[in-house]
Amino acid sequence: MDEVALDRERRIRRALQLLRENTTDKFDDTLTFTAGEHVDPVVAERERELIFGRVPTIVAHSSEIPQPYDFVTLQLPRNKVIVARQPDGGVKTFVNLCRHRGALLEEESFTGCGRARLFSCPYHRWSYNIDGSLRTITRGTTFGDIDKSKQGLIELPTEERHGFIWVVDNANATIDVQNWLGPDMDSILEGYGLADLVAVRAEGFDEPVNWKIMQDAFLDGYHIAYAHPNTAAKHIHTNVMAFEDFGRHCRFIAPRKTIDKWIDVDPPEDESLVPHVTETQFLGPCHTLLKQPDHYQLLTFRPDPVHPDRSYMEMRLMVPPQERTSLTPEKWQRLWDKNWEILLAVLHAEDFPLLRASQTGMGSKDAGTMVMGRNETANQVFHREVRRIMAAADDEIAPPLPAISAGVVAPPVVETPVKS
Numbered sequence: 001m002d003e004v005a006l007d008r009e010r011r012i013r014r015a016l017q018l019l020r021e022n023t024t025d026k027f028d029d030t031l032t033f034t035a036g037e038h039v040d041p042v043v044a045e046r047e048r049e050l051i052f053g054r055v056p057t058i059v060a061h062s063s064e065i066p067q068p069y070d071f072v073t074l075q076l077p078r079n080k081v082i083v084a085r086q087p088d089g090g091v092k093t094f095v096n097l098c099r100h101r102g103a104l105l106e107e108e109s110f111t112g113c114g115r116a117r118l119f120s121c122p123y124h125r126w127s128y129n130i131d132g133s134l135r136t137i138t139r140g141t142t143f144g145d146i147d148k149s150k151q152g153l154i155e156l157p158t159e160e161r162h163g164f165i166w167v168v169d170n171a172n173a174t175i176d177v178q179n180w181l182g183p184d185m186d187s188i189l190e191g192y193g194l195a196d197l198v199a200v201r202a203e204g205f206d207e208p209v210n211w212k213i214m215q216d217a218f219l220d221g222y223h224i225a226y227a228h229p230n231t232a233a234k235h236i237h238t239n240v241m242a243f244e245d246f247g248r249h250c251r252f253i254a255p256r257k258t259i260d261k262w263i264d265v266d267p268p269e270d271e272s273l274v275p276h277v278t279e280t281q282f283l284g285p286c287h288t289l290l291k292q293p294d295h296y297q298l299l300t301f302r303p304d305p306v307h308p309d310r311s312y313m314e315m316r317l318m319v320p321p322q323e324r325t326s327l328t329p330e331k332w333q334r335l336w337d338k339n340w341e342i343l344l345a346v347l348h349a350e351d352f353p354l355l356r357a358s359q360t361g362m363g364s365k366d367a368g369t370m371v372m373g374r375n376e377t378a379n380q381v382f383h384r385e386v387r388r389i390m391a392a393a394d395d396e397i398a399p400p401l402p403a404i405s406a407g408v409v410a411p412p413v414v415e416t417p418v419k420s
C-alpha cells in the first residue's frame with residue numbers, strides 16, 4: 001500500500017474505533033445561526049456577489065462535453081451560461097446572451113446539452129463562433145459600422161482540473177482552482193483520478209429551498225437514522241464521523257454497516273476496509289463529493305438568481321468507464337441506472353419533502369436562533385466558511401485557515417458574522 005492508501009486505512013480504523021465507543025469527532029463548541037440567513041433577499045444577494053462572484057465552482061464533469069463543439073447550458077447564481085468544448089480541447093464559458101439585443105442564445109433548460117459549430121441567435125440570426133467571437137451580422141450593409149471584435153460573447157473565467165470544469169460566475173474575476181483548493185484538497189482530488197471516470201448520469205433539481213439548507217442536509221451524518229430509517233440507515237451508521245478540517249474544505253469518513261463484523265474483532269492489518277465506508281468531502285462552498293466504495297457522487301447546490309428560498313441542486317455520478325470493467329455495456333448501464341434510481345427515490349421521497357418544510361419553517365418571523373451541535377462538524381465548517389468568504393475583503397477571498405489534523409478541534413471564531 002502506498003502512503004495515501006495507508007493513511008486512508010488508518011483513518012477508517014479511527015472511524016471504527018469511534019463506532020465502537022459510540023461517539024463521533026466533535027468541535028469544542030456549538031454554532032448558532034438565524035432563520036434570516038435562509039430567507040433574507042439582502043443576504044441572498046450578498047452571497048451571490050461575494051461567494052459565487054469570487055469562488056470557483058464546478059459546472060460539469062469533463063466527460064459531459066468530451067468532444068469539440070459539445071456544450072451545456074446552465075443557470076449560475078449570477079449568469080445564465082454556455083460551457084463549450086473548444087477545437088483545441090480547452091473549455092470556454094460564455095454568458096448565454098446575444099450581444100445584439102440580448103436574446104437568450106441557447107434555449108435553456110436547467111441543464112441542457114448539445115453540439116454546435118456556432119451559436120445562432122433566434123431573434124435576428126446573428127451568429128457566434130464556438131470561441132465566442134461574433135461571426136455574422138445579418139443584413140450587415142444596413143446595420144451600421146460596429147467593431148465586431150467588441151461584440152463577442154462575454155466570457156467567464158474557466159479552468160479544467162481533476163476532471164471537473166470550474167467557473168467563477170463573474171466576467172471580471174480570475175480563476176486559480178489549485179490555489180482555491182489548497183494543497184490538501186488539491187492532492188486528495190488528484191489521488192481520486194476523477195479525470196479517468198465518466199459521468200454516467202447527471203441531473204438538476206429546482207427546489208423551493210435555500211441552497212444552504214440543501215447543502216447542510218448532505219453534509220449531515222446525524223439525521224440518517226431518523227430521516228432515512230428504512231433506506232440509507234440500513235447501510236450507513238448515524239452520527240459516527242472521523243473528521244478532518246483543512247481550513248477551507250473538510251472531509252469525514254462514515255462507516256457503513258458492513259464494517260460491523262470488525263466491531264468485536266480487530267481486522268487483520270493488511271485487510272482493506274475501504275469497501276466499508278463512505279468518505280465525504282466538503283469542496284466548499286456549494287459542493288459535496290461522496291467517495292463510495294466503487295464510484296463518486298458530486299452534489300452541487302446553487303442559489304436561485306433572485307429568490308432566497310429557491311435553489312438548484314445537481315447530482316452527478318462518476319464511475320469507471322465500461323471498457324475498464326468486466327461488465328457488458330448493457331450490464332454496466334443497468335447497474336448505474338439502478339443505483340441512480342435508488343438515489344433519486346431517497347432524494348424525492350425523503351430529503352426534499354423534509355427540506356421544503358424546513359424552508360417554510362424558516363419563514364416564521366419569530367424563529368429565534370438555531371444551533372448546530374459539536375458533532376455537526378462539516379456543517380459547522382460550511383457555515384464558518386460561508387461567513388469567512390462573505391467577510392473577506394474584495395481582494396483576498398478569505399485566505400484559508402491553517403489545516404487542523406484529525407480529532408477534536410475548535411472552530412475558529414468568525415469575526416464578522418453574516419448580517420441578517
Ligand code: FES
Pocket residue numbers: 098099100101102103121122123124125126
Ligand atoms: S438579439 Fe440576437 S440577433 Fe438580435
Ligand SMILES: [Fe+2]
Pocket residue numbers: 217223227228351
Ligand atoms: Fe438525507
